[in-house]
Amino acid sequence: xxxxTQAQTEISVVEKEDxxxxxxxxxxxxxxxxFWYKQPPSGELVFLIRRNSFDEQNEISGRYSWNFQKSTSSxxxxxxxxxxxxxxxxxxxxxxxxxxDKLIFGTGTRLQVFP
Amino acid sequence: ETGVTQTPRHLVMGMTNKKSLKCEQHLGxxxxxxxxxxxxxxxxxxxxxxxxERVENNSVPSRFSPECPNxxxxxxxxxxxxxxxxxxxxxASSQDRGGTYNEQFFGPGTRLTVL
Numbered sequence: 382x383x384x385x386t387q388a389q390t391e392i393s394v395v396e397k398e399d400x401x402x403x404x405x406x407x408x409x410x411x412x413x414x415x416f417w418y419k420q421p422p423s424g425e426l427v428f429l430i431r432r433n434s435f436d437e438q439n440e441i442s443g444r445y446s447w448n449f450q451k452s453t454s455s456x457x458x459x460x461x462x463x464x465x466x467x468x469x470x471x472x473x474x475x476x477x478x479x480x481x482d483k484l485i486f487g488t489g490t491r492l493q494v495f496p
Numbered sequence: 497e498t499g500v501t502q503t504p505r506h507l508v509m510g511m512t513n514k515k516s517l518k519c520e521q522h523l524g525x526x527x528x529x530x531x532x533x534x535x536x537x538x539x540x541x542x543x544x545x546x547x548x549e550r551v552e553n554n555s556v557p558s559r560f561s562p563e564c565p566n567x568x569x570x571x572x573x574x575x576x577x578x579x580x581x582x583x584x585x586x587x588a589s590s591q592d593r594g595g596t597y598n599e600q601f602f603g604p605g606t607r608l609t610v611l
Contacts, residue, residue, distance in 0.1 A: 385538070416599070424584065425500070426602035472539070481598045482527070482552055486539040 383408050385475050387487035394463050395495050402458045402490045404473030410434075412478035415449065415456045420470040420489070432456065463494045499523065500603035502587050508609045509577065517572040517606045519587030527593040528570040529600060530562060533584040545570060546593040577610045584608070 384407040394400045406415065413434045418426040430440065432449050440447045444461045460467055470489040477483075500521045509515050521528060530542040544552035545564040559581075561573040570587055584607050588600040 414598070418602075424505075424586075424604040424607075426586065426588075426600075428599045428601065431599055476598065482529075482544045482593045483541050483554075484539070484600060488536065488538050 383475060383477060383485045385473050385485055385487035387471075387473055387490050389490045390488070391491045391493070393493045393495065396464060397462050398494075399459060399461050400463050400492065400494075402460075402471050402473075402492065404456045404458065404487060406454050406456065406473070406475045408475060408477055410477040410479060414476045414478075414481065416474040416476070416484065417447065417456075417458050418472045418474065420472060422469070426472065429458075460492075463492075465494050465496055468492060468494045500587060500589055500601055502585075502603035502606050504606060505604065506607045506609075508611065509574070510611050511577060511579070513577075514573070514575040516574065517585055517587075517608075519570040519572075519603055521568055521570075521587075521589035521601070521603075523589055523591075523601060525589035525591050525601070526567055527590045527598075528564060528567070529588040529590075530570065530572055531586040531588065531602075533586055533605070535583075539586065543572075544593060551593060574608075577608075579610050582608055582610045 386405045415432045417429040420426050446459045448457045470491045472489045473487045474484045503518045527546045532540045542556045543562045548564045563571040584605040586605045587603040590598050590600045
């Protein structure tokens with residue numbers, strides 16, 4: 382069965398702290414895709430990254446970095462030197478090659494960054 | 497207008513009302529989606545349309561009726577809803593359905609309250 386687990390419901394940090402959001406996934410497919418989306422208070426989900434199952438290279442984009450580990454079925458997201466504007470709900474999602482229409486989302490992690 | 501827009505942003509309706517949610521995408525995409533986001537639950541995919549044809553219906557009750565008159569517009573017609581249907585309804589689009597690159601671009605959502 383496919384499933385995405387984001388065990389952290391809420392995280393609070395103070396500006397400039399680093400924070401890691403955890404994501405663990407389950408799938409029986411060998412080909413799949415992992416995503417992170419950000420949902421600010423305005424409501425729309427903003428696409429952050431897509432990673433396919435054959436590419437385990439970690440990725441860095443500015444203050445954002447992602448650590449994909451197939452051995453532990455995890456796709457964690459780290460924000461370095463957090464800022465107040467990073468406050469949002471972050472969703473990890475999975476889609477399988479046999480049905481890439483369907484994004485399977487986790488329940489999200491609410492991040493609050495305080496000044 | 498750019499991206500994906502949704503109207504109305506907020507809707508309050510009684511259980512006997514009939515209303516419609518509208519989504520419009522300005523990205524030239526061929527696939528559109530409806531999602532339901534309830535509190536403390538993962539986003540649930542409701543419907544997928546590709547080139548105006550419904551390709552997936554995830555066991556959604558018949559009181560939700562989608563319509564896709566063209567690839568830029570998607571509607572969700574609502575009738576005789578229940579209070580548990582209160583949620584944020586998100587529309588999304590992607591270049592095409594399936595395939596490797598299927599990042600979905602989301603609208604801001606319609607916050608629906610059923611009294």
